Amino acid sequence: MQVNMHEAKTQLSALGKKVWEGEKVIIAKAGKPYLILSPYKETQEKRKPGGYERQIVISEDFDQTPEELIAAFEGSE
Numbered sequence: 001m002q003v004n005m006h007e008a009k010t011q012l013s014a015l016g017k018k019v020w021e022g023e024k025v026i027i028a029k030a031g032k033p034y035l036i037l038s039p040y041k042e043t044q045e046k047r048k049p050g051g052y053e054r055q056i057v058i059s060e061d062f063d064q065t066p067e068e069l070i071a072a073f074e075g076s077e
Helices: 005-010 012-020 067-074
Strands: 002-004 025-029 032-037
Touching: 002 005, 005 012, 005 025, 012 025, 012 032
Parallel strands: 002 025
Antiparallel strands: 025 032
């Protein structure tokens, strides 16, 4: 559903209810989409970095690029 800015101001409560019921509400300015209303959701618990220790292995020669591969990318022979 798309409504203009003035209509959104006068019907904010009703539009908020529609958003919570799952309807997508876009607010337009001068006939063009300008904002999207979305329901407030509590943030999920904080992420803990890690969890893949000893499961990902990087080769010893990872940072060593063969000269022929560099030449191929650079377009030289």
